[in-house]
Amino acid sequence: MKILSAAQTRDLDQATMQEQGITSVELMERAAQALSAWFYEQYGYGEIPEILLLCGPGNNGGDGLALARLLQEANFRVRVALLPADKHSTDWQHNRQRLPRAVPVAVLDPANLLPITKGTVVVDALFGTGLSRPLTGAAAAVVQWLNEAHAPVLAIDLPSGLFADQPQPADSPVVRATHTVTFGLPKLAMLLPQNAAFVGEWTVEDIGLSTAFIEQADTPWHLTRLPQETTIITNPPRLLYDVSLPRRDKFAYKNTFGHALLLAGSQGKMGAAVLAAGACLRGGVGLLTVAVPGGGYDILQTTRPEAMCLPDKHADYITELPDLAPYQAVGIGPGLGQDAASLAVLRQLLRTAKVPLVLDADALNLLGSHRTLLKLLPPDTVLTPHVGEFARLTEKARDDYHRLELLRTFAREHRCIVVLKGAYTAVADRDGQLYFNTTGNPGMASGGSGDVLTGLLLALRADQRLAPLPAVRLAVLAHGHAADLAVQTTGEAGLVAGDLVAHIGPALRDLTA
Ligand SMILES: NC(=O)C1=CN([C@@H]2O[C@H](COP(=O)(O)OP(=O)(O)OC[C@H]3O[C@@H](n4cnc5c(N)ncnc54)[C@H](OP(=O)(O)O)[C@@H]3O)[C@@H](O)[C@H]2O)[C@@H](O)CC1
Numbered sequence: 001m002k003i004l005s006a007a008q009t010r011d012l013d014q015a016t017m018q019e020q021g022i023t024s025v026e027l028m029e030r031a032a033q034a035l036s037a038w039f040y041e042q043y044g045y046g047e048i049p050e051i052l053l054l055c056g057p058g059n060n061g062g063d064g065l066a067l068a069r070l071l072q073e074a075n076f077r078v079r080v081a082l083l084p085a086d087k088h089s090t091d092w093q094h095n096r097q098r099l100p101r102a103v104p105v106a107v108l109d110p111a112n113l114l115p116i117t118k119g120t121v122v123v124d125a126l127f128g129t130g131l132s133r134p135l136t137g138a139a140a141a142v143v144q145w146l147n148e149a150h151a152p153v154l155a156i157d158l159p160s161g162l163f164a165d166q167p168q169p170a171d172s173p174v175v176r177a178t179h180t181v182t183f184g185l186p187k188l189a190m191l192l193p194q195n196a197a198f199v200g201e202w203t204v205e206d207i208g209l210s211t212a213f214i215e216q217a218d219t220p221w222h223l224t225r226l227p228q229e230t231t232i233i234t235n236p237p238r239l240l241y242d243v244s245l246p247r248r249d250k251f252a253y254k255n256t257f258g259h260a261l262l263l264a265g266s267q268g269k270m271g272a273a274v275l276a277a278g279a280c281l282r283g284g285v286g287l288l289t290v291a292v293p294g295g296g297y298d299i300l301q302t303t304r305p306e307a308m309c310l311p312d313k314h315a316d317y318i319t320e321l322p323d324l325a326p327y328q329a330v331g332i333g334p335g336l337g338q339d340a341a342s343l344a345v346l347r348q349l350l351r352t353a354k355v356p357l358v359l360d361a362d363a364l365n366l367l368g369s370h371r372t373l374l375k376l377l378p379p380d381t382v383l384t385p386h387v388g389e390f391a392r393l394t395e396k397a398r399d400d401y402h403r404l405e406l407l408r409t410f411a412r413e414h415r416c417i418v419v420l421k422g423a424y425t426a427v428a429d430r431d432g433q434l435y436f437n438t439t440g441n442p443g444m445a446s447g448g449s450g451d452v453l454t455g456l457l458l459a460l461r462a463d464q465r466l467a468p469l470p471a472v473r474l475a476v477l478a479h480g481h482a483a484d485l486a487v488q489t490t491g492e493a494g495l496v497a498g499d500l501v502a503h504i505g506p507a508l509r510d511l512t513a
């Protein structure tokens with residue numbers, strides 16, 4: 001799925017109207033219907049709250065006015081408060097006229113804003129994708145007043161004051177919504193940690209926007225999602241896959257799934273090697289060999305009998321690179337430590353490897369402290385930094401938007417695939433495209449999650465049937481999905497990395513086309 005800019009979103013609305021022969025008012029009505037359906041789902045069967053709709057001067061306010069009418073017709077108690085403005089959009093005026101007289105309408109007086117009654121649900125229909133500058137004056141005063149009320153807030157399309165695709169100044173006010181309902185496609189702003197407190201939970205409502213326009217739209221931003229049912233109804237339901245694991249041929253041989261080498265573990269960190277090895281095995285690798293420090297031999301052989309083990313001559317950390325000839329992919333980093341001997345192993349690996357590489361954890365820290373090594377990265381090497389590790393590889397980002405630019409530049413410059421781990425893990429490829437992952441949960445914020453991802457990436461990079469980018473997107477999607485499956489029994493707090501390993505099998509089964 002694509003993510004479009006604010007300008008492209010406006011063009012998308014126009015294209016939809018032309019393609020479907022509908023007016024902008026009709027499109028607005030679809031948006032309002034989707035919003036009223038949301039209210040039904042939330043409140044239709046329980047206690048019905050009073051709803052206060054704050055409406056701005058443009059089409060976002062027009063959405064609010066149309067929603068007020070639909071909610072009033074559905075017997076919700078509604079009130080409308082308008083932001084004072086000199087001009088209003090045509091569709092706003094249309095929906096203002098259609099608003100039933102029974103709905104109380106007031107114009108907000110920014111100098112005299114009355115307290116919001118407890119229990120009121122507020123709809124933020126002040127500004128959406130048409131925000132052209134940071135909020136000041138009356139609009140800023142209203143947003144501040146709303147935020148101080150701590151009421152539940154549903155934002156239409158975007159929380160007011162937030163730009164869809166670029167940062168706003170730190171001191172400019174933005175509505176802190178409890179929930180945001182957006183139309184057609186998510187907006188870039190919704191995926192960034194710095195905006196989480198404004199956006200709240202978010203959902204995307206389908207209002208029948210032009211798929212032809214979306215397909216041809218040029219954008220670097222994409223989403224990777226679980227398989228979705230097509231809109232064409234079939235029995236059994238047909239699924240559309242963003243990425244998928246090919247079904248195994250009946251006569252499949254283990255060579256198809258590759259022989260992977262994992263270099264991992266040091267004294268006190270053998271758990272990282274065990275977790276990554278487990279994930280690689282559950283990820284479907286044909287054969288796995290794990291190179292570990294001598295002292296880790298018994299641990300690995302006992303916990304993962306399916307893997308072969310190469311013990312290093314040093315007891316505590318890895319000092320020698322094994323002969324790479326037998327392997328189709330190599331992973332390095334989990335629990336590796338940062339000893340000078342391990343650095344030499346990494347350097348030699350980068351110089352000599354002719355197969356896909358996955359670099360994580362201490363391998364990234366070593367790269368960060370010896371950046372000249374970056375020149376040695378073979379094309380399509382996979383790097384899996386979290387935000388701190390990424391900063392060590394490049395520079396400290398000013399904000400989340402800047403970080404995305406650094407990420408795309410880095411991936412292009414080094415012709416590699418970077419997996420920036422976080423709530424919406426971002427996969428950047430050498431062409432400058434960026435894919436946000438949509439699976440996973442906060443239970444994954446605990447030790448070992450990253451080691452599991454490395455093992456899974458290694459398995460899918462060793463799989464001879466998958467191209468580099470789809471393999472990486474699939475691994476990231478499956479990793480999050482495994483966590484979402486596991487959390488159903490463990491809960492978020494109780495989720496440990498071993499649970500992820502145990503759920504990789506079912507996660508990949510769901511992603512097999
Ligand atoms: N198009 C469609 O068919 C559909 C659109 N949809 C809905 O429309 C929304 C987009 O509507 P929109 O383009 O009218 O923009 P909107 O966000 O209402 O704001 C524009 C107004 O605000 C003003 N303004 C801007 N910044 C300001 C500031 N800082 N401080 C003060 N004023 C400021 C700006 O004035 P100006 O910049 O011209 O001075 C203008 O008057 C979209 O988010 C979705 O909700 C859905 O119904 C689906 C169908």
Ligand SMILES: [K+]
Pocket residue numbers: 060124125126127128155156157158159160
């Ligand atoms: K809004």
